[in-house]
Amino acid sequence: MRALDGVRILDLTRLLPGAYATLLLADLGADVIKVEDPRGGDHARRMPPLADGTSVYFQVLNRNKRSVTLDLRSGEAGPVLDALLSTCDVMVDSFRPRTAVRLGLDSTALRARHPRLICASISGFGHTGPYADRAAHDINYEGLVGLLTPRHGEPRVPPLLVADIGAAMHAAAGILAALFQRERTGQGAFVEISIHEAALSWMLFPGAPALVGGAHDDHGEVPLTGEAACYTVYATADDQYLALGALEPKFWTGFCERIGRPDLASRQAAPGGDRARVLADVRAVMRTRTRDEWLAVFADADVCLTPVRTLAEALTDPHLAERGAIVRAGGVTCLGAHRLDIRPAPALGADTDAVLEEAGVKVAERQRLRRCGVL
Structure with missing residues (x-):
């Protein structure tokens, strides 16, 4: 039922x-x-x-x-x-x-x-x-x-x-x-x-400064908009991409150690110009290996790092397949169905x-x- x-x-x-x-x-x-x-x-x-x-x-x-x-x-x-x-x-x-x-x-x-x-x-x-x-x-x-x-x-x-x-x-x-x-x-x-x-x-997160009366014309420096080194998308050597969501200090520290830049761990919340320098440094490092090479480096790491996939790639994810989240019905792929009885x-x-x-x-x-x- x-x-x-x-x-x-x-x-x-x-x-x-x-x-x-x-x-x-x-x-x-x-x-x-x-x-x-x-x-x-x-x-x-x-x-x-x-x-x-x-x-x-x-x-x-x-x-x-x-x-x-x-x-x-x-x-x-x-x-x-x-x-x-x-x-x-x-x-x-x-x-x-x-x-x-x-x-x-x-x-x-x-x-x-x-x-x-x-x-x-x-x-x-x-x-x-x-x-x-x-x-x-x-x-x-x-x-x-x-x-x-x-x-x-x-x-x-x-x-x-x-x-x-x-x-x-x-x-x-x-x-x-x-x-x-x-x-x-x-x-x-x-x-x-x-x-x-x-x-x-x-719009709660991007609009937070405006909610308390602050100026907010360009999404500001909110950490969830891709402007911070710990929460953004990085290009790799093969022009693929990785998404990093290392908001918590433990994740950011683990990430910095795996890329060989432990010195950046203390600069997660760097302001202004220093923030831009940290971002540029990490971008340069991430360009030194392919996406799959980086995924191998982080395979056993407790760090919020994932590949940026196309939808076609996402539909072949073995995790989703095992959970029954992708179901074929009437010639159409149904997403988020989770083993439901599907009627076309x-x-x-x-x-x-x-x-x-x-x-x-x-x-x-x-x-x-x-x-x-x-x-």
């Missing part, structure tokens, strides 16, 4: 934040019903690269879910949605606030009809404030919270969708907390997630009849709604 067996979630979201939030919950055992527009479904289905005609991103994000088609913009969708919600514990949407109201999905109205329902909204800027109904994507939130502030040259866009993934994790945590609270109170809840604010909360992402509308039957929508009504284009 998994933790969320018996919990049913109606997923009205599109693209990444909502899909990742409900993926986390589906992997915990929740029955996630993904509601999609009958005229093509989630846009993520068509995002390249494709495998067997469907986006790899969609397949990875929507494993262990069921798919129902329903045109939420139709006036006839309301009774069907209510029937679905009567069988669900949680509803998750990713609409802008005014869109949610227009579709009849505002939490106040829904919870009046379904008092035990947990309504989770993942929106760009929350439901209040001057930005509430603005459109934005991950890069916009990163820019607004300072993540794209130039450090050396022009701003660089991270390859990881930090704001979207962070907001998804906040949403999953909020939903789990609301489910726990409902066990105590018997009442549903409204879980509001602002992607903008989720991204801001993840569903075809568009594959479960419409089964789910609506469970919700009490009769065959004749389903046939009529299909003729009208609602399903």
